[in-house]
Amino acid sequence: MTSQPRPTDVRQPSALPADTRRPARSRLLVVARAGAVSVAAAVALAGCSTGAPGGTGSAVGASATADGATSGSKPSSSGVRVSGAPAPLAALVSRLYAGGDLTHTSSHSAAAALKTRKAAPGPVTARAEVGSWLGTPVAVVTAGDDVTLAVGPTWKVVGGWWPSLGVAKPSLGGGPRWVLAIGSDARKGQPLERTRADVLQVIGIDGQGGGGVMGMARDLWVPLATGGKGKINSAMVFGGPRAQVSTVRSVTGLPVEGYVVLGFSGFKKIVDDEGGIPIVIPKTVVASHAKNLVIKAGAQTLSGAEALAYARERKTLPDGDFGRSRHQGEVILAAAVKAKLAGPIAIPSALTSFSAVGRSNLSAEQILTFAAGLHQLSPLRVGRGVAQGAFGWAGQQSIVVLGRQARTLFAEFRDGNLS
Structure with missing residues (x-):
């Protein structure tokens, strides 16, 4: 890890050029070709699992019906049949529909x-997928167009949407909401949560079908939550991911809810375990830091190593770190496409996979409702941007100074939507 001076030791930048850049924004495009789809929606990889039909993400996923049977084929006395669920969860779903x-x-x-819901007009056949979020059981239950989100081990409904019961709007924690996706620069033997943030992407949803992904250039020179000024990605070194979130909150004015953190190896493992990320690469990239690995332009499926190389390269890009942040947003959006295609039923498996290699301060209810909220996004109402600035110097450090472009972007994202 390249050393950085402590925030109290750095000097204020001087002779900084004016920031004349326009906001780096793009409206969401849906492009399907040769099995590759590119859509802007988001949450890192917390939803890109394809999910095995009938499978479970943890040991709590035994099949059962609401009356406690384990075959998953016998309906309860209320006419509700739930496969893939432990008996207490199946009983909860039965009460919901009855x-x-x-x-x-x-x-x-x-x-x-659910206060004004109507009882189901006839028999209900539901499927449950159960997983785990950092040790807490989570489940998604689907029945036709209905989706129920539940958290264990004492199962409770935390969100979902139920058109069959006459519920007008989804219940997904309201909006707008934002989560900070952090890519840790930790190498082997280094603490995941106490190294520089190599990736900083704010993912937002407005609660009304819109959203956005906003990259933060890692060299932005800002006040740190731990005191003094420094590059924005150093906040995690001095105070962990909570300090990183606090710093981003202060800089952007956005009440970011919490964070998810992945390291290099964890990112590659999740991508490979899920069969890669389908994406359309706009322009060929030679990853200088990865033995000149070539990521060719066009529709393809990136492996974990390729996706990481594409997300980390900056030296060969004409706009350097800004282009790198843009690529990171593209990878997140492409992962979200896969999540969208897999459907909400895949969320528990994805959360289980993330929990094995990542860290977060989000509760099971928060992450479950946020991830499910991505499935309510309208493709044409999701945008992306990169917070940029002018180049300057602080002592011997090259830095990026916040300017009008970044502040305009922050203001536009206050409703959770960048479209």
Whole structure:
């Protein structure tokens, strides 16, 4: 890891050129060719699992019906059949569709949304997929167009959407909401959460079908939550990911909810485990830091090593770190495409995979409702941008200074939408 001076030792930049760049923005395009799809929507890889049909993400996923049977084929007395669920979860789903009391088995927001629901008009056949988020059981249950999000081990409904029950709007934690996706620069033997943030991408949803992904140039010179000034990506070195989130909140004015962190090896493992990331590369890139690995232009599926190389390269790009941040956003958006195509049922498996290699301060309810919220996005209402600035110097360090372009981008993202 390249050393950086502590924030209290650095000097203020001087003779900084004016920032004349326009916001780096692009409206979401849906491009399908040779099996590759490129769409802007997002949350790092917390939703790109294809999910094996009928499979589970953890040991708590035994098949059961609402009356406690384990075959998954016998309907309950209320006419609700749930496959892939442990008995307590199946019983909860049965109460949901039968119009039963959910006062003590649902979150406040979900209870409010379900208060006026109607009982199911006929038999219900549902499928559950169960996984784990940092040790907490999570589940997604689908029945036709309905999706129910639940958190264990004492199962409760935390969100979802239920058109069959006459519920008008999805219950997904409201909006707007933002999460910070962090790529840690940790190498072998280094702590994942105490090294520089190699990737900083703010992912937002507005709660009304729109969203955005905003990259933060890692050399932005800003006040740090730990004190003093420094490059924005050094906040995690001095105070961990919570300090990194606090710094981003202060700089952008966005009330970022929390963070997800992945290292290089964890990122590659998730991508490879999920069969790669389908993406359309706009222009061939030679990854100088990865033995000149060539990422060719066009539709393709990137392996973990290729996706990492594409997301980290900056030396051969004409706009350097800004282009690198743009590429990172492209990878996130491409991963979100795969999530969108797999459907909400794939979320538990993806959260389980992330939990094995990543870190987060988001609760199971927060991540489950946020990830599911991505499936409510309209492709034409999601955009992306990169917070840029003018180049300058702080002592011997080359830095990027916040200017009008970045502040305009922050203001535009305050509704959770960059389209």
